Amino acid sequence: MKKWAGITLTAALTVGVLAGCSNGSDSGGSKDTSGNGASGNNSSGKSTPGKTTTIDFWQLDGTGTQDFYVTLIKQFEKDHPDIKVKMANIPEDGFFEKLNAAFAAGKGPDLWGGWYSPDEFERGYIAPLDEFIARDQYDMDKYFQPATALRLKGADGHYYGLPRDMSNAVIYYNKDLFDKYGVPYPTSDWTLDDFHEAAKKLTHPDDGIYGTDLFASDFNAITGNPIIWNMGGDVASDDGKKVKGYVDSPEMIKLFQYAQTLSKEGVNAPSSVMQTAGDQGPFSGGKIGMSLGFLWGYNDIKKAGFKAGAVGFPKDAGSANNFAWTEEVSWYMNNKSEKKDAAWAFMKYLSSPEVGKQAIDTNFMWGPPMPSVWEEKGLEQDELLKVFLEQAKLTTKAPSYDRNRTWNEVGSMFTQAYTDVVNPVDGKTYKDPAEVLPKVADEMQAKIDELLSQQ
Structure with missing residues (x-):
């Protein structure tokens, strides 16, 4: 993926239009009506015993990454037999326009990859994740900071995504x-x-x-x-x-x-x-x-x-x-998804040390967003990568x-x-x-x- 400029959803779309529901199969939970979009202790997206929850996942990487994603999905589904992931690969050129159109038609994915400026989170269609983070005691400081907070925290102090990578x-x-x-x-x-x-x-x-x-x-x-x-x-x-x-x-x-x-x-x-x-x-x-x-x-x-x-x-x-x-591509969740728990589980997996290590081993698919993975894999021994790691630990700003x-x-x-x-x-x-x-x-x-x- 080449991220040469910040691409955001068009300003012409209103929050009401953008807050479309995912149209995947087998909801697995009641629709979130809390207004804040986080599932936390509510019933939104919770799995029903004996029932499979299918989540729609969109990503915009090139065709060379497809086998890697298929492998990741198979591994995730093996560990989560009650969740199925339906992936759509959409070329980077035009990705956000197609995402816009899907949301406008009420058919947006449950989660997707991309990048946004923090003020985009104010529109309400991207789900805040703080209740999930608190519920699972999920450590956001394991990622490169302050880069992750600069990219994924809104003005309200809530996190709205998990990083896929660091570049x-x-x-x-x-x-x-x-x-x-x-x-x-x-x-x-x-x-x-x-x-x-x-x-x-x-x-x-x-x-x-x-x-x-x-x-x-x-x-x-x-x-x-x-x-x-x-x-x-x-x-x-x-x-x-x-x-x-x-x-x-x-x-x-x-x-x-x-x-x-x-x-x-x-x-x-x-x-x-x-x-x-x-x-x-x-x-x-x-x-x-x-x-x-x-x-x-x-x-x-x-x-x-x-x-x-x-x-x-x-x-x-x-x-x-x-x-x-320092930059990041990240994973985001649809605020009106009826399958938030399943989407959150997959997001955590995609942003995990396990996947980060596999990304390194698979032709260096992307740079993991966690410094611990870089160090565990010995990337500082590489003449080029050690400089990237040194830079990633410095103070930064958002572009x-x-x-x-x-x-x-x-x-x-x-x-x-x-x-x-x-x-x-x-x-x-x-x-x-x-x-x-x-x-x-x-x-x-x-x-x-x-x-x-x-x-």
Whole structure:
């Protein structure tokens, strides 16, 4: 699964429409009418002796994961003979639209995989899990924190999902290119100046080699890594409702200027090179010296035809901040499902250490969301994975697009500003970030305020 941007259910759907009932077979319990959606001590979804409860489960992973899911379901059903899981695989492109339509028709699944900004939980169609957590004395601190709380806790303090995985970001680098051009490998205390110097030395356009692709897009450069946080800046307020004062901050202007400099010098890979396919793009093809790397792309890097290394992100000289960028894909339960206990049992299983270990053993399907599993499986012995684990233990924030769903309406404005400043279409007319960013911050803030007033 590639999670390059926060995708949320469309704002046009109301809570009443979204709160559709699952249409799976054999309910196994009375409909929840408590209004808060958690089953806890009520009868919603409780199994009836001698009767099988069938739950509908939707997931959006690629076809390469289907055998793994089938195996997991068989194992779960063997241990829970009174529960059957009916799985539907829906391609990631269009997944949320189909989920919307199913809820609107009253046929939403009992549980599904995905990702949301925390304000999505206010709509009421995703079930809060606190009564289940309390009933089972379920330890949420076994997952990577604070990442899990940042992604899965609503403003009301309730948890609304369980994590499937953990993925974070690092800088991958091509050791073969560093060796070829006599460039020292980066170290954990490197600065943005160090990154700049290495990128220049690694750039050889005549050979089709470029120092980096980190500044190829606003996601790679800013919203998909912690560089702006380590500079003391941010893209938005913690709740995502304010961008004025953040998008146009001195720190953001400085980062845009830095990115523009690398673009003008030609050390950042041009768009023609970035067309290369693959989760890691041209980096996997050996054309890039340093690249933004995600755990989701780990298998691609392991298959690359060169020696790869990984390191944390460079910091501004003198910066005392040390943030990491960490993400999760999670499991969610339909608030109006009549089979909450069965759905909860399956959710717990999918988020368990047992499944995490199997994910590692099955071609590293995904990174487990529990640090204990990483350590038990000895992943810190892997040269690349140990850096991901180190990063996952650092302080983090929610990416800007995961703070508030209004980002889906204003993110394109930020992208256009970045393009105008760093990667202009004609490759010549570079705009001044000190002029562009205050204007786009005003436009983004006006749109966010408008959207918030409609909620």
